Structure formats: C-alpha cells, structure tokens
Amino acid sequence: EAARLQLRGLDTHVAGVEAYSTLGWFSDPLLSSMLRRNDEQLAALIFHELAHQRLYLPGDTAFNESYASFVEREGLRQWRSSRGLPEPDGQGRARYRQLVELLLQTRERLAGLYASGRPEAELRALKQAEFVRLRQRYRVLRDAHWDGDRRFDRWFAQPLNNATLVPFGLYDRWGGAFAALFERSGGDWGRFHAEVKALAGQPADEREAVLLGVER
Incomplete structure (x- = not known):
C-alpha cells in the first residue's frame, strides 16, 4: 500500500506498534512486544488501551488519543501511589x-x-x-x-x-482540557467518564469550544 501511495507522489511512513485496541469488538490481544515493558510501562499501556475500549469517537483522533493519554497518565500516577511509589520523574x-x-x-x-x-x-x-x-x-x-x-x-x-x-500533537492536543475535566469531576472516575461521554455526543465545533474553554 505504501508503494502505491508513493507512486502517486505521496509521502508514506510504515511502522509497528506495540499494542492496539479492537474498541470492544474482540478481546484485545496480548502481544509478545508488550513483554519488553517493565511493570510500570505495561500498566500505563493497559490504562491507555482500556480507555479506548470504554469510549471511542469515530473521526476525532485528537479527542480519542488525548483522552486515553490522560487516563494513562492519571491512572499510572494513582497506580504508583497505591504501591507507595514516588511521583513519576517528570523530566x-x-x-x-x-x-x-x-x-x-x-x-x-x-x-x-x-x-x-x-x-x-x-x-x-x-x-x-x-x-x-x-x-x-x-x-x-x-x-x-x-x-x-x-x-x-x-x-x-x-x-x-x-x-x-502526522502523529505528533494528536496524543496531547487536549491533555490539559481532560485534566481540567477530571479536576472538575472531583477526581471521580465515574463522573469524569460520564462527562467525557456527554462531550463526545456534541457536534465537533461545540465540543472543541468546550475543550478550549476548560483548558484555559
């Protein structure tokens, strides 16, 4: 497929991924590539992919990946805290x-x-x-x-x-907005997920306006 696109004069990039979600259609695969991660990295990966299984908005990659990336980061922070581990190094x-x-x-x-x-x-x-x-x-x-x-x-x-x-910026575009939504939800995951689901049901322009508003 990449070769066909190149013949049309288009830039291509072919790369692998360590994991992916089937968005609830099937049991998500456990791949050998995941086993190269340590426990912390594996936990982060699971949080991210389970977020996709919980909510996926067709046609809005930045929304989906920013949401899953926030769930990954906050989930990992709480996972570490539950084990008495210090805050992750932010460097x-x-x-x-x-x-x-x-x-x-x-x-x-x-x-x-x-x-x-x-x-x-x-x-x-x-x-x-x-x-x-x-x-x-x-x-x-x-x-x-x-x-x-x-x-x-x-x-x-x-x-x-x-x-x-192409991929850069998609996973973090709305990270600050989702963090603000989580704080507004009082750190309650149920309320947070419900608010994100309601937001996903709005038209794209209204959804973006809300995200911009809470991000400020």
Whole structure:
C-alpha cells in the first residue's frame, strides 16, 4: 500500500506498534512486544488501551488519543501511589513535550510553504531544507539542554517526511482540557467518564469550544 501511495507522489511512513485496541469488538490481544515493558510501562499501556475500549469517537483522533493519554497518565500516577511509589520523574515527559513542540513548529512552517504557491521544484528543495533544520535544532536541544540525552536519536535516524510528522500533537492536543475535566469531576472516575461521554455526543465545533474553554 505504501508503494502505491508513493507512486502517486505521496509521502508514506510504515511502522509497528506495540499494542492496539479492537474498541470492544474482540478481546484485545496480548502481544509478545508488550513483554519488553517493565511493570510500570505495561500498566500505563493497559490504562491507555482500556480507555479506548470504554469510549471511542469515530473521526476525532485528537479527542480519542488525548483522552486515553490522560487516563494513562492519571491512572499510572494513582497506580504508583497505591504501591507507595514516588511521583513519576517528570523530566522525560518534559523533554518529550519539547520535542513535540519542535516537530509541530516544523509542521506549521511546512504548511505555510505548501500554501505559498511556489513552483513544485522549489517547494521540494525548501521542504528538505526544513527537515535539515529540524535535525539541527534537535541536536542543539539534545546537547545543550538535555545533557546529551539520546533517547530520540533513533527516531531522527530514519528518513523524515510529511507522514512521519502526522502523529505528533494528536496524543496531547487536549491533555490539559481532560485534566481540567477530571479536576472538575472531583477526581471521580465515574463522573469524569460520564462527562467525557456527554462531550463526545456534541457536534465537533461545540465540543472543541468546550475543550478550549476548560483548558484555559
């Protein structure tokens, strides 16, 4: 399929995933790839995928993934607390957020280029220049601000194109809004899930307005 899309001049990205949800249609699979995770990582994965099984809104990936990602983070925090473990180290998440911001900035600049009406050959050259710039900015972030933390080097070692940038921002787009909804629900999971379900039933523009409002 990727080859057919490439023949049409489209960027493609083929990658594996460690887990997925069937959204309640079948028993979710337990895959050997999950066993590479430690207990904490496995618990986070289960929280995330069970959230998808509980609620899934067709056609709104950012809503679905932000919701599941919040359930994962808060579920993991409570899981650790129930075992007398300290709060998770926020450094890794903070660095991931910085990386996502860097990638989203690149995506915005590329969108501006594609809307500029420049000749195709010029756009292709400018596109490649943006990816060179992205790699340079990442190295500065890694070496000057992250003490040489190389955890994202493998991702940057692959060929980069439009398709590789697509997932970023979807899993965290409404993270702050769902955190605010959870707080507004008094930390009660039942009330929280009911409020999210009601929100999912609203038209897309009204739903986004609510999310923007609570996020502030």
